[in-house]
Amino acid sequence: MSIVVEMRGIGKSFPGIRAIDNIKLQIKHGEIHVLLGENGAGKSTLMNILYGLYQPDEGEILIKEKEVKITNPNVAISMGIGMVHQHFMLVPPFTVTENIVLGSEPKKGLTLDIDSAIKEVEAISKKYELHVDPRALVQDISVGMQQRVEILKTLYRGAEILILDEPTAVLTPQEIEELGVILKSLVSQGKSIILITHKLKEVMSMSDRVTIIRRGKVIDTLDTKSTNIEELAEKMVGRKVNLYQEKSLPNIGDTVLQVKGLRVLDHRKLEHVKGVDFEIRSGEILGVAGVDGNGQSELIMAITGLTKVASGAVLLNGKDITGKIPKEVINSGVGHIPEDRHKRGLVLDFSLAENSILGSHHSKKFKAGTGLNYRKIRDYAKRLISEFDVRTPSEKVSAKSLSGGNQQKLIVARELDRDPSLLIAAQPTRGLDVGAIEFVHKRLLEQRDHGKALLLVSLELDEILELSDRIAVMYDGKIVGVLDAKDATEKRLGIMMAGGDSKASDADIQ
Amino acid sequence: MENRKSELIEEIKKNAKEISYPLIAIIISFIAGGFLIYAFGKSPMVAYKSLIQGSLGDWNKFGETLVVVTPLILTGLSVAFAYKCGLFNIGAEGQFIIGSISAVWAGWAFNGLPPVLHVFLTLAVGAAAGGIWAGIVGWLKAKVGSHEVINSIMMNYIALNVSNYLTMTFLNEEAKAFTHEIAQSAKLWRFAEAFAQFKYSRLNIGIFIALAAALIAYYILNKTVRGYEIRAVGYNPHASEYGGISIAKNIVLTMVISGMFSGLAGAIQIAGVQYRANNLFGFTGYGFDGISVALVGNNHPIGIVLSGLLFGILQKGGSNMQLNGIPKEVVGIIQGIIILFVAANFVRIVFDKIKENRHLKQKTIREGK
Numbered sequence: 111m112s113i114v115v116e117m118r119g120i121g122k123s124f125p126g127i128r129a130i131d132n133i134k135l136q137i138k139h140g141e142i143h144v145l146l147g148e149n150g151a152g153k154s155t156l157m158n159i160l161y162g163l164y165q166p167d168e169g170e171i172l173i174k175e176k177e178v179k180i181t182n183p184n185v186a187i188s189m190g191i192g193m194v195h196q197h198f199m200l201v202p203p204f205t206v207t208e209n210i211v212l213g214s215e216p217k218k219g220l221t222l223d224i225d226s227a228i229k230e231v232e233a234i235s236k237k238y239e240l241h242v243d244p245r246a247l248v249q250d251i252s253v254g255m256q257q258r259v260e261i262l263k264t265l266y267r268g269a270e271i272l273i274l275d276e277p278t279a280v281l282t283p284q285e286i287e288e289l290g291v292i293l294k295s296l297v298s299q300g301k302s303i304i305l306i307t308h309k310l311k312e313v314m315s316m317s318d319r320v321t322i323i324r325r326g327k328v329i330d331t332l333d334t335k336s337t338n339i340e341e342l343a344e345k346m347v348g349r350k351v352n353l354y355q356e357k358s359l360p361n362i363g364d365t366v367l368q369v370k371g372l373r374v375l376d377h378r379k380l381e382h383v384k385g386v387d388f389e390i391r392s393g394e395i396l397g398v399a400g401v402d403g404n405g406q407s408e409l410i411m412a413i414t415g416l417t418k419v420a421s422g423a424v425l426l427n428g429k430d431i432t433g434k435i436p437k438e439v440i441n442s443g444v445g446h447i448p449e450d451r452h453k454r455g456l457v458l459d460f461s462l463a464e465n466s467i468l469g470s471h472h473s474k475k476f477k478a479g480t481g482l483n484y485r486k487i488r489d490y491a492k493r494l495i496s497e498f499d500v501r502t503p504s505e506k507v508s509a510k511s512l513s514g515g516n517q518q519k520l521i522v523a524r525e526l527d528r529d530p531s532l533l534i535a536a537q538p539t540r541g542l543d544v545g546a547i548e549f550v551h552k553r554l555l556e557q558r559d560h561g562k563a564l565l566l567v568s569l570e571l572d573e574i575l576e577l578s579d580r581i582a583v584m585y586d587g588k589i590v591g592v593l594d595a596k597d598a599t600e601k602r603l604g605i606m607m608a609g610g611d612s613k614a615s616d617a618d619i620q
Numbered sequence: 621m622e623n624r625k626s627e628l629i630e631e632i633k634k635n636a637k638e639i640s641y642p643l644i645a646i647i648i649s650f651i652a653g654g655f656l657i658y659a660f661g662k663s664p665m666v667a668y669k670s671l672i673q674g675s676l677g678d679w680n681k682f683g684e685t686l687v688v689v690t691p692l693i694l695t696g697l698s699v700a701f702a703y704k705c706g707l708f709n710i711g712a713e714g715q716f717i718i719g720s721i722s723a724v725w726a727g728w729a730f731n732g733l734p735p736v737l738h739v740f741l742t743l744a745v746g747a748a749a750g751g752i753w754a755g756i757v758g759w760l761k762a763k764v765g766s767h768e769v770i771n772s773i774m775m776n777y778i779a780l781n782v783s784n785y786l787t788m789t790f791l792n793e794e795a796k797a798f799t800h801e802i803a804q805s806a807k808l809w810r811f812a813e814a815f816a817q818f819k820y821s822r823l824n825i826g827i828f829i830a831l832a833a834a835l836i837a838y839y840i841l842n843k844t845v846r847g848y849e850i851r852a853v854g855y856n857p858h859a860s861e862y863g864g865i866s867i868a869k870n871i872v873l874t875m876v877i878s879g880m881f882s883g884l885a886g887a888i889q890i891a892g893v894q895y896r897a898n899n900l901f902g903f904t905g906y907g908f909d910g911i912s913v914a915l916v917g918n919n920h921p922i923g924i925v926l927s928g929l930l931f932g933i934l935q936k937g938g939s940n941m942q943l944n945g946i947p948k949e950v951v952g953i954i955q956g957i958i959i960l961f962v963a964a965n966f967v968r969i970v971f972d973k974i975k976e977n978r979h980l981k982q983k984t985i986r987e988g989k
Contacts, residue, residue: 125975416861437864446862454862459855464848468863471848481843485627 112139113175114271114302115160120169122155129155130326133169137271142293142303144313144334146346147323148543149513153306156323157273160304161193162186173271192264193273198256202249207231209248210263234265239295254285258292272296273304278312279541283571284401290316308346308543310339310353311572322346347545355551358559360579363392365428366563367413367532372422374408382408384587385422390532395554395564397578397595399571399603405587406567407449410536413565414446415439426532440469445530447521449537449567451514455521458510462502463491465509466524498523499549515546522553533557536567551577571600585609639923641968642916645961646930653954657946667946674940675933683811683821687893689932691716693830694885695910696928697837698878700919702754702768704841705874706854711757711772712882713907714779715750717900719886721783722749724791724897727802727890738805743829743887750883751876753779758875762868768875776907780900787899797899808892824892831925833881838921840877850874882907912955916962931955 115137122129130152137143145153158164160171162180170177173189180186186193200209207228216223216230231244240258248256257277264272278286293303293316305317313320314334322329322345329345343351367390374383383405390396400406411417413424415436424432431442440446448454456465467476467487476487491505500519502512509517518538525533535554539547554577558564568574574581575598582592583606591606654664675685695712702709723746730738757771791799809825811818841847852860853870861867885906890897913931917923938951961967 414862435864435866436861437866440864448862453856453858455859457852457856457859460852468852468859471845471863477845481839482845482848484843485623 113137114139114173115304116172116175117156117160118170118172120156120159120166120171122159122164122167128326130159130323133323133326133328135321135328136331137302137304138319139302140297140300141318142297142305142316144305144307144317144320145323146307146310146313146320146342148308148346148545149515149541151323151346152326153323154275155326157193157275157304157306160186161191161273187267187269190268190270191273192267192269192271194257194260194264194275194277196276196279198260200248200256200259202247204248205244206242206246206248206251206259206262207244209259210244210266214267231262231266234262238265238292238299240292252285254281254288257281257285257289261292261296269301271302271304273306275306276308276541277305278307278309283569286312310342310346310544313342314339324348343544346543351544352548353544354576355548355555357555357577360395360558361393361561362579363561365389366392366426367565368423368425368428369413370423370425372409372412372424373420374405374412374417375420376408376417381420382587383412386584386587386589388582388589388592390563390565392531392561392563393558394579395558395566395577397574397581398565398567398584398589399574399581399607400569400584401607402569404584404607406584407536408587409584410446410449410534410565410567413439414444414534437472440528443531445525445528445533447518447525447533447535447538449540451517451521456509456517459508461491461506461508462495462500462512462520463488463505465520466491466494466505468524470524470528494520494523494527498553515542518542518546518550522550526553526557530562532563532565534565534567537569538566539568539570539573571603574603575600583607635920635922638918638920639926641965642918642923642927642962644967646916646958648967649954649958649961652957653950656953657950660947660950662946666944667941667950670941670944670946671933671937671951673937674943675937677940679815679817680820681936683818683823685929685932685936686827687822687824688935689928690826690830690892691885691889691906692909692913692931693925693928694833694881694888695907696913696917696924697833697910697921698750698754698881698885698907699910699914700917700921700924701837701841701881702874702878703914703919704847704854705850705870706857707758707761707871707874707878708769709754709757709772709875709878709882710769710911711754711775711879711907712910713903713905714772714776715753715879715882716886716889716904716907717776717779717783718753719746719750719883720890720894720897721786721791721799721886722746722883723887723890724799724802725786727806727895728791728800731803731805733803733805735805738803739808739891742802742806742891743884746887746890747880747884750886751880753883754879755872755876758872761875762871776903780903783897784899787897791897793896799897801896802890806891807895808888810892822893824888826888826892829884829888830928833884834921834925837881841921846873882910885910912959916958918962930958 113136117133117135120133121131133156147153155164159166160180162182162185171180178189207224210231211227216227228244235242240262242255242258242262248259277289281289297303307313317334319331320334321331322342324346339353343353369386369388372383372386373381375381386409388396398406408417412419415434419433423430426442426444429442431439452458457468476482488505495502495505498519500516500523502516538550538554542550554564566574566577578595580592580594581598581603582589583603585607586609657664657667674681676682695716698712698715699709723742726745727742730741733741753775757768757775760766760771761768787799793800811823812821841851849865849870852863852865853867857867909931913924913927917927934951934955938948941950942948
């Protein structure tokens with residue numbers, strides 16, 4: 111097998127930090143090669159160098175054994191390198207084809223030759239089994255489809271070497287599986303793929319080889335077949351990691367949250383939550399499993415007062431909180447780790463100190479006369495930062511300057527410190543690396559052991575299975591079944607998540 | 621104590637940094653303006669000298685400049701305050717006009733009140749009218765989601781015509797195109813009453829009211845729960861909602877406060893300078909200039925005081941330039957260049973480029989070795 115990409119002694123500094131240092135990387139023809147590392151380890155920097163977005167300070171790059179200088183992405187594209195970024199760069203009101211040809215439009219005289227473009231897109235889509243409709247509008251297709259459009263875009267421009275930056279971060283479990291199939295089909299037809307990720311399971315299921323990067327240095331390159339998750343985790347984090355938390359038996363108390371016949375409509379009067387009943391008692395974690403978009407988000411928004419309740423009731427410690435405004439819900443003892451930390455969880459332009467009081471900014475302890483006592487707020491933030499190990503130069507920097515994991519730690523710190531009786535955790539570890547996941551999981555279990563009631567909503571089945579005491583599965587706005595954690599298996603949940611009957615699935619398994 | 625001192629120093633540093641970029645942009649603009657004047661075949665030195673002389677040349681001129689600066693600071697604060705909540709208040713002009721006409725009414729109708737009380741009432745009525753005028757726009761945005769830019773522009777025209785209608789009817793001075801004069805007791809104290817240096821200027825304590833307003837705006841925005849909520853909504857309404865902050869309430873409140881600054885500007889213009897309102901043929905321009913003042917002042921209360929001063933100097937000095945044979949339009953061009961530089965964040969971009977280049981240079985030197 112020939113080497114298609116070789117990077118030798120690559121180094122790059124940004125003001126104040128050495129982002130990557132003396133990196134050596136070889137990509138073989140026709141392989142899927144994973145770059146594994148925690149957030150901020152330097153994976154993306156390295157790939158941005160290969161794609162010409164950054165210039166390395168030192169080192170050389172060889173493409174097909176010829177030394178090259180990649181001064182900008184156009185050069186990279188002309189050498190057959192394509193990159194799919196984590197955040198898609200598509201124009202939503204344009205069709206798939208229009209997006210794909212954008213920048214290299216086929217022309218017929220003065221006009222755009224859209225018909226031949228559609229044909230070509232169709233041909234590529236068929237060849238690699240992407241199943242993309244070239245005439246669909248990008249805004250109408252799913253996130254998984256949009257990602258395929260991005261892949262098609264690189265193929266259309268003749269990419270031989272594809273770089274995918276965290277491709278699974280936005281996908282559902284099914285879509286991840288489909289992506290795996292697509293990648294296999296791409297390499298079988300002679301493409302080489304570099305995959306950036308920090309998710310260990312995907313490394314094992316998707317890759318041929320893996321290079322682990324930690325703090326800007328290559329730690330090791332391994333054949334996937336000859337390694338295992340524990341070894342990868344240890345190399346990635348630099349210490350032994352507990353991938354699975356020890357869990358004591360639940361010490362279950364009184365009912366904390368009761369949801370009765372809850373229905374939620376959106377502004378178009380479409381029903382998203384269709385009569386949901388459940389309860390959570392103190393000292394237990396109720397996990398809500400389900401494919402994205404089956405009403406989980408709306409359920410949480412209804413409980414926390416962020417959206418209107420059409421009918422039904424929400425009781426917290428026996429008190430009716432149905433239809434209360436968020437402020438009242440917070441004050442009645444609900445903590446909420448929101449699913450989207452950038453959209454809901456943080457005011458990114460605020461300092462950490464200011465973010466640390468969001469939701470409790472009315473509290474007397476932060477007041478001084480008519481105003482806020484910023485010194486007390488900063489002291490409070492400092493305490494949270496040290497207690498929850500938020501890595502930051504100070505509490506005065508803006509929240510946007512932190513990595514995702516540290517941002518999440520701050521949110522977790524804020525919500526737990528309010529000492530709520532009900533804690534809602536929605537996708538609490540989305541986009542986090544192993545170390546941060548371990549941290550968040552530990553804290554959530556701690557809360558449970560302290561007698562809190564937890565509602566955990568996650569798209570990651572592993573997370574649900576690991577943390578929950580009981581598991582409710584949501585499908586099409588309804589809870590289709592509640593299982594005890596000890597009876598739940600991935601397969602059984604999977605069937606229920608797809609709308610299958612829990613009783614039928616019992617029989618299937620037995 | 622030591623702690624408090626270092627904190628204060630830090631706060632000053634932070635604030636200085638925020639207004640330093642526009643400051644540099646202004647200097648560059650003047651240099652660019654100088655080249656322009658030179659290109660017209662005139663001397664930049666003569667031009668700038670007459671600009672300064674016309675606006676700051678003696679106490680009276682300085683006083684008259686401050687008379688213009690006063691409303692500019694207040695309308696600038698008005699625009700900036702709304703901006704902190706993510707709202708673009710183009711309606712400062714209308715709020716200014718409504719504030720003026722309401723102040724005329726209060727100053728005329730309550731004749732006989734004790735002076736201090738009457739002045740206070742006149743300003744309060746003007747501010748309240750401006751607040752209500754802007755509050756309508758805020759309420760529409762919060763309730764039905766209609767855009768504040770469109771609505772506040774419309775409200776400008778309504779304000780203009782309502783004001784003219786009242787000027788020619790209810791408040792009309794017989795057979796004149798202006799209103800009654802406000803009562804003596806409603807007039808703001810003028811510097812001319814105590815200082816001979818300001819004898820020929822209409823400078824009044826309104827300038828201090830404007831400065832106090834800047835401090836109040838700074839305090840509300842940066843030190844209070846309300847300001848915290850307003851800024852949170854401006855930066856990220858979704859997170860604010862999540863944090864128990866009512867978006868609708870803050871939008872309406874912000875617009876009311878924003879409108880009060882403009883309304884107060886109009887009231888001061890009546891109580892301190894004009895004593896009556898005229899039948900307007902067009903907009904006064906104070907509200908629209910407030911947008912530029914806020915932009916150049918980087919939406920920062922202290923920056924706005926400085927940029928208000930700058931715009932006042934340009935306006936007052938501009939007419940003096942004309943007397944010295946330099947076209948008045950040069951002032952407009954310089955204003956335009958300043959705004960262009962500030963809006964394009966020109967200075968920051970250049971600074972970043974310089975930094976980057978230095979970094980690259982060091983690298984090449986290193987590699988050369």
